[in-house]
Amino acid sequence: MVEAAGHAVFGYYTAALVATACIAVTSSIQFLIIGLRQQRDRLYLSYAMLCLCIAGLSFFNALFGLAHDQARAVQMLRVMCTSAAVSFPFFFTFVGAYTKRSLSTRALLVITAAAIAFAAYNQFAPGTMFYSHISGMQSAELPWGEWITKINGVPSPVGWTFHLLTYLAFAWALLMTALQFRRGERLPATLLGLCLLTQFAALLWGDIVIDLMGMPYPYLDAFSFLPFVLLMGLSMASQLHQRTLQLERTTRHLREEAATREQAELSLRHLAYHDPLTGLPNRRSVMDMMAEMAAEARRHRGTCAAMVIDLDNFKTINDALGHHVGDRLLEAVADRLLGAVPAGSALGRLGGDEFVVVIGQLSAEESDAASHIEAVAQQIRMRLAAPVSVDSRVLAVGASVGVALFGGRDGEPNDVIRRADIALYRAKAAGRNAVRLFEPDMQVAADERLELERGLRAAVEHLDEEHSFQLHFQPQVRMNGQLMGAEALLRWRHPTLGDVSPEVFIPIAEETGLIHDLGAWVVRQTCEHIRTWDAQRVDFGEHLAVNVSPWQLSHPGFVDSMERLVREAGVQPGRITLELTESALLQGFESALQTMYALAGIGFRLALDDFGTGYSSLAYLSQLPLHELKIDRSFICGLRPEAPSPLASFIVDVGHRLGMTTIAEGVESKSQRATLAALGCDGMQGYLLCPPLRHDAFAEWLENHERTRRAAAQQAP
Numbered sequence: 001m002v003e004a005a006g007h008a009v010f011g012y013y014t015a016a017l018v019a020t021a022c023i024a025v026t027s028s029i030q031f032l033i034i035g036l037r038q039q040r041d042r043l044y045l046s047y048a049m050l051c052l053c054i055a056g057l058s059f060f061n062a063l064f065g066l067a068h069d070q071a072r073a074v075q076m077l078r079v080m081c082t083s084a085a086v087s088f089p090f091f092f093t094f095v096g097a098y099t100k101r102s103l104s105t106r107a108l109l110v111i112t113a114a115a116i117a118f119a120a121y122n123q124f125a126p127g128t129m130f131y132s133h134i135s136g137m138q139s140a141e142l143p144w145g146e147w148i149t150k151i152n153g154v155p156s157p158v159g160w161t162f163h164l165l166t167y168l169a170f171a172w173a174l175l176m177t178a179l180q181f182r183r184g185e186r187l188p189a190t191l192l193g194l195c196l197l198t199q200f201a202a203l204l205w206g207d208i209v210i211d212l213m214g215m216p217y218p219y220l221d222a223f224s225f226l227p228f229v230l231l232m233g234l235s236m237a238s239q240l241h242q243r244t245l246q247l248e249r250t251t252r253h254l255r256e257e258a259a260t261r262e263q264a265e266l267s268l269r270h271l272a273y274h275d276p277l278t279g280l281p282n283r284r285s286v287m288d289m290m291a292e293m294a295a296e297a298r299r300h301r302g303t304c305a306a307m308v309i310d311l312d313n314f315k316t317i318n319d320a321l322g323h324h325v326g327d328r329l330l331e332a333v334a335d336r337l338l339g340a341v342p343a344g345s346a347l348g349r350l351g352g353d354e355f356v357v358v359i360g361q362l363s364a365e366e367s368d369a370a371s372h373i374e375a376v377a378q379q380i381r382m383r384l385a386a387p388v389s390v391d392s393r394v395l396a397v398g399a400s401v402g403v404a405l406f407g408g409r410d411g412e413p414n415d416v417i418r419r420a421d422i423a424l425y426r427a428k429a430a431g432r433n434a435v436r437l438f439e440p441d442m443q444v445a446a447d448e449r450l451e452l453e454r455g456l457r458a459a460v461e462h463l464d465e466e467h468s469f470q471l472h473f474q475p476q477v478r479m480n481g482q483l484m485g486a487e488a489l490l491r492w493r494h495p496t497l498g499d500v501s502p503e504v505f506i507p508i509a510e511e512t513g514l515i516h517d518l519g520a521w522v523v524r525q526t527c528e529h530i531r532t533w534d535a536q537r538v539d540f541g542e543h544l545a546v547n548v549s550p551w552q553l554s555h556p557g558f559v560d561s562m563e564r565l566v567r568e569a570g571v572q573p574g575r576i577t578l579e580l581t582e583s584a585l586l587q588g589f590e591s592a593l594q595t596m597y598a599l600a601g602i603g604f605r606l607a608l609d610d611f612g613t614g615y616s617s618l619a620y621l622s623q624l625p626l627h628e629l630k631i632d633r634s635f636i637c638g639l640r641p642e643a644p645s646p647l648a649s650f651i652v653d654v655g656h657r658l659g660m661t662t663i664a665e666g667v668e669s670k671s672q673r674a675t676l677a678a679l680g681c682d683g684m685q686g687y688l689l690c691p692p693l694r695h696d697a698f699a700e701w702l703e704n705h706e707r708t709r710r711a712a713a714q715q716a717p
Contacts, residue, residue, distance in 0.1 A: 010066060011146035017062035024055035042102075046093035053087035056080075065148035070137040073149050078128045085118035085129075085162070091169060098192060099176040114165070121158055130159035163203075170200050275349040277327055278334035286348035286356050287413040290406075293346075293360040297407050303362040305373040305405050308420040309337070309380065312398040312432045314353035321393070328390045329397065340383040342376060356417070362405075369405055370437055377401045377435045385433065400427040404438040422446045448497075453508050455494050460514045463521045468493050471525050472692035475701065476541065476663055476685045479677040481709050483702070484663075485541035485577070487685060488526050489692045490518070506549070515549045520561060522546050526576060527569030529695055538699055539706065543605055545577035550584035554591065559598045573603030577628065581609050589620060600625040610665075611651060622658060629655035631681070633666025639675040649679050656680065 028051035035044030057080055064076035089112045096102035103111075122129040131153035140150045173196050181189035273285040281289065293304045311333065318326035330353065337355060341347050346358040359376065362369040384399040402424025406416045423438040425446075430436065459468045470493075473486040492500050509515040526544050533540050552558050566573050578599060585592050596606055607628035608621075635648045648664075655662040664676050667686035676684060690701050 011142075011148075013142060013146055013148060014062045014065055017058045017065070021055040021059035021062070024051045024058060028052040028055060042093060043097035046090045046097060050087055050090040050094050053083045053090065056083035057087075067137075067149045070134070070151070073137055073151055074128065074134060077130070077151065078122055081122045081128050081130060082119050085115050085122060088112075088115040088118075088165075088169065091173075095173045095176055095192075098188070099180040101176050101179065118158070118162055125156070125158070127153050127156065128159075129162060130156055132156045166203065167200075170196055170203070174200075278331055278349050280334055280355075281346065281348035283348065283350050283356075286346060286350070286358060287417075289346040289348075290358050290413040290416060293358060294406060294413075296360060298409070300361075301407075302360070302364055303366065303369040303405055303407050304358065304360045305362060305369065305403060306416045306420045307357040307359075307373070307377050307380070308350070308402045308404075308417065308424045309355040309357065309384070309399050310402075310424055310428070311353040311384075312400055312428075314397055317395055317397065325390060325393070329388060329395060332388045332390055333384065333397070336383060336388070337380070340380050350417070356420075366405060373403055373405065374435060374437055377403050381433065381435055398433040400424055400432050401435040402427055402438065403435065419443065449508070451497070452494070452500065452505060453512060455497070456492070456505055456508055456514060457512065459492065460509075460517050460521075463517070468495070469518075469521065470694065471522065471529070472694055473529075473540075473544070473698040474685050474692040475689055475698075475705070476545070476683050477689060477705075478683050479673070479681065481705075481712070483539065483541040483705065484683045485543040485545060486698070487545040487547075487579070487692075488522065488529075490522055490547075491692075510549055510551045513551075515551050516555060519546075519549060519552045520565060523562065523565045523576070524569065527566060527571040530571050530575055531569065533699070536699075538702060540698075540702055543575045543577045545579050545607060547609065548578045548580050548584070550581065553580060553584045553595055554588065559595060559602070562599065562604065563602050574605060577605040577607050579607045579609040579628075579630065582611070585620065585624075593623060597625055607663075621654070626658070626660050629658075629660045629662050631662060631664045633686075636664050636666050636672055636676075636686075637668075639672045648676070648681075652676075652679050652681050 028048045030048075031044045031051070032048035035041050035048055060076045060079040060083065064073055064080060067073035067076055089108060092103055092108065092111050118129060127134040131151070132155070134151055134153035136152050138150050138152060139147050141147050174193065177189050177193045177196060181193070273282060273288075274280065275282045290304075290306065296302070297304050314326065314329070317329060330349075334347075334349065334355070337347055337357070341357050342359060344359075344361065348356050348358075350356050357380070359373065362372060381399055381401050384397065387394045387396045389395075402420045402422065404416050404419035404423060406419075419438040419442075422442045423436040426442060427434040427436040463469065470491045472489045472491050474489060475486045476484040478484055490502060490506075492502075492505050494500050506515070509518050523546060526546050530540075530544060555561075562578075563573075566576065580596070600606055605627045606625060607630055608624070608626050609630045610632040611629050629651065631648060631651050635651065639648060652662045661682045663683040663685065664672075664681050665685055667673055667676065667684040667688045669688060673684060673688060693701055
């Protein structure tokens with residue numbers, strides 16, 4: 001070692017330092033770009049800045065070795081110390097992010113403040129932060145003959161503190177690496193551990209071999225960072241590759257999910273507009289097609305038609321053979337309709353066993369369009385009337401068809417379907433397996449029925465508050481004039497339509513289920529009248545009769561309800577006669593028979609009303625616990641003494657043989673009365689006696705009748 005520094009030249013050592021700086025700069029730029037692309041990832045950005053500090057340390061170390069004067073050497077040393085101090089925060093940030101044990105923000109702020117303090121002290125200290133005093137500059141010969149510049153001076157306490165903190169930083173980094181290794185991340189932990197151990201060995205080399213022992217060897221701090229840059233670059237490139245593969249897998253998975261979602265959306269869209277069973281367009285889709293056809297008809301002033309098709313016997317087949325057979329039948333019907341509808345028409349399923357066919361581009365003349373569409377509907381009806389083979393079963397269903405024409409002005413889809421439904425209802429009422437074309441008077445009838453239904457529902461909901469329902473009474477007397485009782489007949493006065501016939505509102509009450517509440521009200525009112533007349537000592541006969549609907553008789557709670565009503569009213573059940581129609585027996589004879597026996601067991605009297613107009617079997621009649629047999633007015637109207645009806649005589653004879661009282665309905669003339677008396681009929685009711693009367697008028701009639709009867713008895717010899 002000599003005093004002069006003029007021997008320092010650019011050799012292998014200097015070239016290696018410059019190469020290390022270039023590698024570090026390249027790695028810094030690469031990972032800086034990656035970090036910015038990875039949404040400013042702290043791992044890549046801190047590593048990039050750490051490589052930049054290493055590049056500065058290596059490059060200015062090379063310039064320091066080539067310095068020919070002390071001032072330039074001190075300047076290069078000062079820059080090297082600044083690079084080392086600035087690298088501290090980036091080192092801690094990188095190791096924390098790499099091992100997934102990042103320091104807190106407060107700890108990083110403390111480390112950053114210390115690094116700034118060291119860098120600031122280094123800028124203003126005369127001998128940098130490593131030396132308190134610089135004594136001179138020397139040239140040192142390396143073992144392979146290359147000369148580099150060295151500085152002699154007194155070590156600074158700040159420099160020793162910096163060295164100590166450097167050792168502590170490496171100890172902390174090695175601890176984090178060990179914890180990472182224990183978590184199972186062995187490869188990245190091993191690579192980081194090798195780099196840290198290499199740098200730690202380089203630090204010991206400089207502090208012990210060169211500084212303490214004074215050996216003429218170069219510092220290896222800068223070179224120790226080269227494997228760090230290479231290995232960490234390799235490790236992080238591997239991690240980046242893994243992230244890229246994971247991203248590709250995620251992207252592929254997202255694409256698969258997107259394809260699955262798209263397929264699901266297509267399936268949902270198909271389900272939203274198509275019937276899942278038959279695959280036909282559903283109601284919503286048909287409505288859209290009808291709107292399009294209506295718009296087309298409006299542009300071309302044409303006519304369209306909608307046909308609502310309802311299977312006639314589908315419910316019977318569905319209940320008897322099961323829903324799976326019913327579904328197969330609907331599929332077969334859909335296939336048959338596809339082959340029957342005209343080309344260019346739209347076929348869909350409205351729901352249940354209802355289908356709809358929409359046909360456009362018909363003649364602008366309504367009569368021609370009606371004739372054409374009715375012919376098409378008849379063809380479809382006949383096509384559906386043919387038996388269908390389902391699972392080795394041959395089934396016959398048939399169909400009723402309602403047709404409605406529409407154009408551009410009256411083509412609102414819901415209104416069109418409503419009109420077709422009204423026509424379908426008429427086809428059903430006409431005996432089914434028929435075609436009906438909508439006509440304006442059908443709408444009027446439907447509107448009237450809807451108004452009746454609304455009014456009836458409102459009246460039933462306020463039975464005890466309003467007086468729109470009333471009971472009228474028609475007496476029943478024996479042929480000698482003795483009072484037997486009376487029949488309570490329900491009357492209804494609509495707020496706007498006036499008096500409504502029972503033949504009109506009773507079927508509506510049965511269809512809507514209001515008949516149960518209405519029937520219970522009739523029984524309560526009947527019991528109330530019995531109690532009132534008993535208290536007033538009004539003789540109305542032995543019993544009052546009320547009519548019972550088949551829907552009431554089939555209700556499972558009817559017997560209990562009737563028993564509760566008479567018990568609450570305190571009326572003996574035998575004072576009430578329940579009049580049943582023959583149709584009540586047709587909906588399930590065995591069930592009806594059990595109900596009738598239960599009612600008779602409670603004490604109610606039972607009568608069969610309108611006998612002879614239905615399909616009663618004499619064998620069934622003999623099994624019924626009946627007290628009365630009422631002869632329908634159709635057998636009475638033609639009775640004359642000189643031409644008695646054999647059927648009326650037969651009914652009277654059957655009733656007597658079965659031990660029943662026979663009562664003739666609709667007696668309007670004295671000749672009819674005389675004929676019935678000759679036939680042996682027990683009693684009668686009709687306009688010959690009096691029409692149905694309100695309770696007060698009926699009470700007056702009872703009084704007059706009793707007075708007339710007594711006067712007649714007094715005049716008799």
